[in-house]
Amino acid sequence: MAIVEDEKSEVFLLQLYHQVEMTEDILVPGGILIIKDPYLKLTADGRHGLRVDHVSDAVFLLAHDRRVPSCWHSELTNPQLKSADFWKTKGKGFLVNQDIRPQLNIFDVGSLLIRQSGSRGRGLFTTKAVKTGDLMFCEKAFAYAFHEGEGTSGDSSRLTMNLLIDVNANSFTSGAQPELITMLVRKLYRNPSLTSAVKGLHCGSYSPVQGTFDIIDGMPVIDSFLLTRILLLNSFGCKFPEKAGALKRPVGIDRLGNVFPSLGLWTFASHMHHSCLSNAFCSFIGDMMIVRAIADIPVDAEITIQYLNPFNPQRQQKYIINWAFACDCAMCEDDDHTSDIVIAKRKRLGESLQQLLRLLSRRGGSSGTAGIASLIRKSSDLLAEMEETYIKPTEEVPRLTLWVGYRDFACALTLTGAGLSSNAQKAIEIGLKALRCLRFVIESGSLGSNQGLVVKKWGYMASGELDCWICLKTAYDCTGSHELALAAEGCAKVCYRIQLGEAETFQ
Numbered sequence: 370m371a372i373v374e375d376e377k378s379e380v381f382l383l384q385l386y387h388q389v390e391m392t393e394d395i396l397v398p399g400g401i402l403i404i405k406d407p408y409l410k411l412t413a414d415g416r417h418g419l420r421v422d423h424v425s426d427a428v429f430l431l432a433h434d435r436r437v438p439s440c441w442h443s444e445l446t447n448p449q450l451k452s453a454d455f456w457k458t459k460g461k462g463f464l465v466n467q468d469i470r471p472q473l474n475i476f477d478v479g480s481l482l483i484r485q486s487g488s489r490g491r492g493l494f495t496t497k498a499v500k501t502g503d504l505m506f507c508e509k510a511f512a513y514a515f516h517e518g519e520g521t522s523g524d525s526s527r528l529t530m531n532l533l534i535d536v537n538a539n540s541f542t543s544g545a546q547p548e549l550i551t552m553l554v555r556k557l558y559r560n561p562s563l564t565s566a567v568k569g570l571h572c573g574s575y576s577p578v579q580g581t582f583d584i585i586d587g588m589p590v591i592d593s594f595l596l597t598r599i600l601l602l603n604s605f606g607c608k609f610p611e612k613a614g615a616l617k618r619p620v621g622i623d624r625l626g627n628v629f630p631s632l633g634l635w636t637f638a639s640h641m642h643h644s645c646l647s648n649a650f651c652s653f654i655g656d657m658m659i660v661r662a663i664a665d666i667p668v669d670a671e672i673t674i675q676y677l678n679p680f681n682p683q684r685q686q687k688y689i690i691n692w693a694f695a696c697d698c699a700m701c702e703d704d705d706h707t708s709d710i711v712i713a714k715r716k717r718l719g720e721s722l723q724q725l726l727r728l729l730s731r732r733g734g735s736s737g738t739a740g741i742a743s744l745i746r747k748s749s750d751l752l753a754e755m756e757e758t759y760i761k762p763t764e765e766v767p768r769l770t771l772w773v774g775y776r777d778f779a780c781a782l783t784l785t786g787a788g789l790s791s792n793a794q795k796a797i798e799i800g801l802k803a804l805r806c807l808r809f810v811i812e813s814g815s816l817g818s819n820q821g822l823v824v825k826k827w828g829y830m831a832s833g834e835l836d837c838w839i840c841l842k843t844a845y846d847c848t849g850s851h852e853l854a855l856a857a858e859g860c861a862k863v864c865y866r867i868q869l870g871e872a873e874t875f876q
């Protein structure tokens with residue numbers, strides 16, 4: 370907030386939105402600006418204040434500008450208002466001796482094409498077949514806001530929290546979203562040539578201000594409401610998987626444990642549509658997005674990703690509220706036909722299983738006792754009961770709750786009684802079952818057969834597949850089946866590469 374006066378010496382409070390600095394830092398004493406299309410609003414103390422939402426509506430003038438009212442000429446002594454020549458010389462100084470290369474923003478898009486996808490708008494399609502784990506493209510963020518929460522900065526006195534209030538939708542956003550909006554607005558305002566990258570992005574039902582992005586008075590017209598809408602519909606949150614915590618900076622976490630992902634806009638990637646049964650996965654290294662295939666994808670097939678975590682029970686409502694579409698995938702359809710009673714039953718069985726697995730972990734090492742055998746039997750019974758709650762075959766709809774149960778059971782068996790061959794054998798049987806719940810088609814993999822372990826078809830990417838393959842590798846090693854262990858490790862590496870973007874750091 371700053372106090373400004375006009376040529377008639379009338380005084381107002383002024384608020385500028387979407388500026389890099391606070392209003393009072395930009396409006397130095399003596400500074401002059403033109404406000405186009407002034408919007409007067411009632412302030413909290415009952416007076417009138419000026420509010421500027423679109424950055425292009427505030428035009429800052431240099432002292433020498435002919436548009437400065439003549440009545441102020443004698444007052445223009447502010448040393449901070451430097452001439453254009455001063456800034457040109459300073460800018461050239463920065464460039465001297467620097468290696469300025471053309472910036473490459475998107476890599477490896479030779480096998481992809483943006484085209485219409487029925488009534489859904491533009492989508493991304495393959496122009497050649499790709500295999501599971503293959504890199505489809507990498508893209509550098511057009512704009513990226515890293516959100517550092519209290520938990521990561523460690524200095525709560527420096528913590529600032531931005532809130533973006535949408536009075537129309539009666540909602541608010543916090544975390545990196547408000548920062549990203551301001552960043553994007555500033556970037557486009559300062560670099561008119563970049564507006565073409567954002568111009569046609571999906572903005573839902575919003576009608577942009579007339580002349581948006583046209584150059585007026587040497588600067589582009591920036592409609593900040595349009596950019597807000599574009600970001601709400603097209604930006605990606607980057608939550609790094611836990612395994613990546615040591616390698617990459619993870620999300621910000623506040624003192625209540627709320628997670629604020631970093632957020633960015635990747636203009637090419639933003640053309641990917643959603644499917645809960647997606648065939649691609651995005652990972653992030655800093656602000657570089659890496660998109661890999663999570664299934665074998667034929668030529669001319671649409672690339673899809675999951676906009677939200679498939680375990681989120683509210684995801685269907687969120688697709689409608691946040692992106693204005695209803696997901697019609699087989700998984701959402703199956704959810705619609707699954708009664709609350711069945712969902713509650715799966716939840717109850719899952720909780721009982723976790724209790725048994727905790728006991729199993731505590732008794733690790735003393736395997737072979739009747740107690741352990743009974744825990745294993747009871748766990749298997751619970752999972753068999755859960756299995757009966759599913760109607761659709763796994764090939765049509767992955768069984769997510771069952772997957773979590775089998776995966777955790779396999780890990781508990783491997784980690785607790787790893788040295789014992791009987792537990793390891795059971796862990797292999799359960800681990801393979803877990804992966805089949807996700808539609809993996811795995812040939813052989815059983816002990817004693819000499820057919821090895823071959824993944825004929827990769828399954829669904831939920832979370833924790835990497836853990837499951839590592840458990841299988843450990844269990845194969847415990848039984849002396851080193852070739853199978855190597856094959857399981859190879860599969861773990863594929864999962865690692867998909868989830869983290871690269872496999873160079875895989876150990």
Ligand SMILES: C[S@@+](CC[C@H](N)C(=O)[O-])C[C@H]1O[C@@H](n2cnc3c(N)ncnc32)[C@H](O)[C@@H]1O
Pocket residue numbers: 489490491492570571573602603639640641642643644691692693694695696697
């Ligand atoms: C990031 S944009 C995707 C690209 C957009 N179609 C375009 O033309 O630029 C997100 C929008 O795509 C549409 N969309 C995404 N996934 C969809 C799906 N599974 N079914 C229908 N519409 C979908 C929705 O309109 C959503 O708001």
